[in-house]
Amino acid sequence: MWMLVPIAFAGKLLSAFRMQLSYLWSSLVPLLPSLRAAFQLAGTQRGRQQQGRKEAVETRREEEEGIDQPTTPLSVNYHFTRQCNYKCGFCFHTAKTSFVLPLEEAKRGLLLLKEAGMEKINFSGGEPFLHDRGEYLGKLVKFCKDELQLPSVSIVSNGSLIRERWFKSYGEYLDILAISCDSFDEQVNVLIGRGQGKKNHVENLQKLRRWCRDYRVAFKINSVINRFNVEEDMNEQIKALNPLRWKVFQCLIIEGENSGEDALREAERFLISDEEFERFLDRHKEVSCLVPESNQKMKDSYLILDEYMRFLNCRNGRKDPSKSILDVGVEEAIKFSGFDEKMFLKRGGKYVWSKADLKLDW
Numbered sequence: 001m002w003m004l005v006p007i008a009f010a011g012k013l014l015s016a017f018r019m020q021l022s023y024l025w026s027s028l029v030p031l032l033p034s035l036r037a038a039f040q041l042a043g044t045q046r047g048r049q050q051q052g053r054k055e056a057v058e059t060r061r062e063e064e065e066g067i068d069q070p071t072t073p074l075s076v077n078y079h080f081t082r083q084c085n086y087k088c089g090f091c092f093h094t095a096k097t098s099f100v101l102p103l104e105e106a107k108r109g110l111l112l113l114k115e116a117g118m119e120k121i122n123f124s125g126g127e128p129f130l131h132d133r134g135e136y137l138g139k140l141v142k143f144c145k146d147e148l149q150l151p152s153v154s155i156v157s158n159g160s161l162i163r164e165r166w167f168k169s170y171g172e173y174l175d176i177l178a179i180s181c182d183s184f185d186e187q188v189n190v191l192i193g194r195g196q197g198k199k200n201h202v203e204n205l206q207k208l209r210r211w212c213r214d215y216r217v218a219f220k221i222n223s224v225i226n227r228f229n230v231e232e233d234m235n236e237q238i239k240a241l242n243p244l245r246w247k248v249f250q251c252l253i254i255e256g257e258n259s260g261e262d263a264l265r266e267a268e269r270f271l272i273s274d275e276e277f278e279r280f281l282d283r284h285k286e287v288s289c290l291v292p293e294s295n296q297k298m299k300d301s302y303l304i305l306d307e308y309m310r311f312l313n314c315r316n317g318r319k320d321p322s323k324s325i326l327d328v329g330v331e332e333a334i335k336f337s338g339f340d341e342k343m344f345l346k347r348g349g350k351y352v353w354s355k356a357d358l359k360l361d362w
């Protein structure tokens with residue numbers, strides 16, 4: 001009997017406690033969704049903070065690696081002259097000077113680039129065949145292949161001044177010849193500024209294609225898509241010419257070159273929208289050698305050397321020159337090139353570029 005008193009007391013206590021608990025639970029239930037949301041929010045914020053910290057560390061590491069590892073000038077575009085016999089309205093390397101380095105100085109710069117890791121050199125302008133009737137260019141091409149043993153030596157030209165005798169003298173040292181052609185309609189070429197009086201740019205292109213076959217030089221075509229050719233259908237003509245690559249660029253504005261107060265051109269009237277560029281690409285999707293280059297891809301993904309062998313930095317929409325590699329060396333000058341190596345690789349800048357490795361139907 002004496003045992004029953006504490007048991008009854010404990011039972012009462014338990015029942016009172018259960019009542020309190022159930023009261024507390026019933027008052028908490030309506031608050032549950034808000035509590036759950038608060039916990040989730042705190043978790044997400046913590047996750048975001050952790051992710052942000054991780055990204056910041058990665059960026060810092062990438063930046064540090066970038067500082068430690070100098071950019072390799074794998075593929076360089078040397079615009080050794082600004083003079084040209086054409087006047088394309090959108091030209092973004094205009095004839096601001098007539099300076100050309102003495103041949104031996106240019107060779108010294110090319111040797112420095114080779115020592116810094118250059119594998120491909122592309123000679124461009126202006127029009128590279130204009131100076132000394134192509135002899136200066138020919139000597140540089142021969143030097144780069146014969147003495148520097150570069151895997152790839154190429155030229156971009158408007159094609160109007162090339163003679164067969166040039167191929168006879170220098171064709172064997174050249175891997176790729178790229179000819180600029182923006183239209184197969186001569187009237188459109190005249191509108192763009194590629195008109196050559198009685199000469200026909202398109203017929204000339206066909207002749208150059210034959211010479212490339214005869215002298216075993218890979219043939220490439222570059223086209224700038226602009227207001228005047230954006231509606232053109234070039235499928236048939238490009239397939240007939242059968243180039244190794246057909247580079248298709250979207251017309252680009254460069255302050256101080258083809259736009260702005262000090263510029264020699266006004267390219268604004270040539271500009272097209274991204275959508276128009278996409279439509280042009282879509283119309284030519286059957287052409288397997290087509291390599292498109294939107295403004296996005298083109299920007300900062302080329303290493304450009306000007307006539308003084310200064311890298312041109314296009315990051316701010318204009319061309320800011322570094323010091324010349326002849327004065328400060330490649331490693332120092334390239335820091336100011338604004339070159340985006342990742343974009344270079346993303347746009348397919350590194351491809352089979354030596355004719356020794358190309359299986360071509362000459």
Ligand code: SF4
Pocket residue numbers: 084085086087088090091092093094125126127158180
């Ligand atoms: S051919 Fe080339 S360098 Fe000459 S004006 Fe035209 S775009 Fe400029």
